[in-house]
Amino acid sequence: MRFLFKTDYAQDTRLFPFGGTKRFWSGLALYAAILVALAHYAPVALTSTHWLGLAIVYAVAFGAVLLRQNADGEGGHAAFWYGLLGVAALSAPFVLDLYFLSQITFVYVYAIAGVGLILLLGMCGQISLGHAAFMACGAYTAALLQAQGFDLLVTLPAAILLSALLGVVIGLPALRMTGIYLAFATYAFAFIVEEVLARWDGLTGGNMGFVLSDPSILGYTFDSEQKMYYLAMVLFALTLLAGLNIRRSSTGRAFMAIRDSETAAEAMGVNLAVYKTTAFAISAGMAGLAGAVYAHLLFFISPEGFTILLSINLLVLAVIGGLASMHGAIFGAAFIVVLPQLISLTKDSLPPVVGQLPGLESGIFGLVIILFVILEPMGLHGRWMKIKTYFQLFPLYKRGTFRRQKSYMVSEKNR
Amino acid sequence: MTLLEVENLAVHFGGIKAVDGVSFGVDKGEIFTIIGPNGAGKSTIFNLVSRIYQPTSGRIRFEGKDITGLPAHRIAGLGIARTFQNIELFDMATVLDNMMLGRHAHRRTGPFAHLFFGPATRAEELAHRRKIEEVIDFLDLQHYRDQMIANLPYGVRKVVELGRALCTEPKILLLDEPSSGLNVEETEDMSFWISDIKNILGITVIMVEHDMNLVNEVSDRVLALNYGRVIATGTPAEVQAHPEVIRAYLGGDDTETEAA
Ligand SMILES: Nc1ncnc2c1ncn2[C@@H]1O[C@H](COP(=O)(O)OP(=O)(O)O)[C@@H](O)[C@H]1O
Ligand SMILES: [Mg+2]
Secondary structure: OOOOOOOOOHHHHOOOOOOOOHHHHHHHHHHHHHHHHHHHHOOOOOOHHHHHHHHHHHHHHHHHHHHHOOOOOOOHHHHHHHHHHHHHHHHHHHHOOHHHHHHHHHHHHHHHHHHHHHHHHHHOOOOOOOHHHHHHHHHHHHHHHHHOOOOHHHHHHHHHHHHHHHHHHHHHHHHOOOHHHHHHHHHHHHHHHHHHHHHOHHHHOHHHOEEOOOOEEOOEEOOOHHHHHHHHHHHHHHHHHHHHHHHOOHHHHHHHHHHHOHHHHHHOOOOHHHHHHHHHHHHHHHHHHHHHHHHHHHOEEOHHHHOHHHHHHHHHHHHHHOOOOOOHHHHHHHHHHHHHHHHHHHHOOOOHHHHOOOOHHHHHHHHHHHHHHHHOOOHHHHHHHHHHHHHHOHHHOOHHHHOOOOOOOHHHOOO | OEEEEEEEEEEEEOOEEEEEEEEEEEEOOOEEEEEOOOOOOHHHHHHHHOOOOOOOEEEEEEOOEEOOOOOHHHHHHHOEEEOOOOOOOOOOOEHHHHHHHOOHHHOOOOHHHHHHOOHHHHHHHHHHHHHHHHHHHHOOOHHHOOOEHHHOOHHHHHHHHHHHHHHOOOOEEEEEOOOOOOOHHHHHHHHHHHHHHHHOOOOEEEEEOOOHHHHHHHOOEEEEEEOOEEEEEEOHHHHHHOHHHHHHHHOOOOOOOOOO
16 A cells, blocks of 8 residues: 555654654754753853753653654654754743843744634635734733733633634624635724724723733743743644644645635535634634733733734734745744844934835835745745755756646636 | 436526526436536536535435535535536645545544544544545555645546545545546546446446547446437437437537427
């Protein structure tokens, strides 16, 4: 049956389907190198607690890599790189200064919402300009419940559930509309949510905003930048895992079916209404989670934080990161965190006519999105895959490898 | 035993009577072919049976049960699978994903469970994966498992679409022009597969086909359609000798109406 490359079906249901052992061992050396580098360059003196923590982290990462390998030593390769990434991420609070650390924390938070949007737009093919509203819903739910004395165990699930419900409502137009019409419909809804938040000041504090305190869980309080960093990181990892799980199960396949051909999806038994609504619910739930963490990071939320600009930022994130892959969320999130800072850095050295232009940032964002859609529709992750393939196939790389074939006209499809 | 029964089926698009009072029955285990000139309404009949189009009048019964009012997404679960004249695959997904979508109607776990991909989901995925491997072996698709549809040549896509339909474990299979766009060898393979689908897998087949060699090789009964109306039914030889059929194919678009 399966003579070449693969040995069992379980491979296809794995999180990391392909792998090899080669780099696993070279990776060992890298782990060691990081360890040494940490000891030398860490800005804080590493105490024995730090070392213990790091040792546990490394042990867990190694264990994960070893566990993922099957008898043939497959599967360890991708897992190894994830492990390495995990270790780098876990060690960041020891080596980075607080400013950078908080920036990465924001990257995680945007990436949480980004996974949701990539799931909706990239996987299911449904656009949304309403994701700011879902983040707002999550943020206010978390804030209001925290004010009632609940901890994260209550506030986060509540934020996710309420946002998912709102997602179902906002997703309803998706049952009848597509493309630009859907974009407008979701935008209109998001606008309503923003207005409600501003007007219902008895509950939300209106435009004056709402102040939060440090989040806590079972009496443990996240009262430092480092702790918030870890919180956001873990939540991002869980969200990414959930997204990848959806991707490798029948729900994710149903989403892709809807994206590629609604007619064929129905013929396979996919209930379009149910699955489009589900896609909106999951996506909104993830955005809601991001909103809740966002609120705790900022300590202060107001309706101005959740305008159309945020929705567009998230859209930029998804398109830049790459709609074809969940991992792209982290690239995209890094992009939307870094770009505004780059712009404000260069602003002063630009001639004032350009530098002081109102809407310079939105303009550049728009331009970037257009360039990406035209030149790199698979996003940064797609670019990375191409570079990787180029080196793997090195002497044999064909120029047309990634070119899409033209197919027949869509209007002809049902006949 | 009649598996699928169509009674006085009609659908009008504005002024066009695409299907105009068609009745036929398909017996369990046979290969039933619909022929007719372009625009005769053949694909429209398929779209009516798979509930993509709403009939203006008439009934469709499957295993004695009236399915005329069912939504399109319930059809696969009943055991009716189809292919499309111009191939409707999920282009930005792999062959495996496409075939796994054929298993959609057989899923037992829901989206909430899928977020966690627990043991039940994993077991189910493996079971489906094993099932589609049978189809992959049957159609010799081993080389293409992980390829994206958009990168496959037309002939292979056609086979993948057939495979996806087989993955639903259908009782009846609707094939819309299975050989169109295929070269001579590919058409021969298709012909063998269609016979095997009937003889080995025991699946009833309704097919729309223009290639008369293929029609003669595999069909048990043939129905000829013109301007949305049945003009002849019978064995392949009978139908091809029918004067009305010859006129429909040779006469082009002459305006004389057919004898009622
Ligand atoms: N959705 C539709 N809207 C309008 N006219 C249609 C539609 N589908 C099919 N038709 C018309 O019905 C007639 C039969 O089409 P079809 O069933 O595709 O023919 P064929 O026998 O070649 O498969 C044609 O005249 C076609 O234009
Ligand atoms: Mg047709």
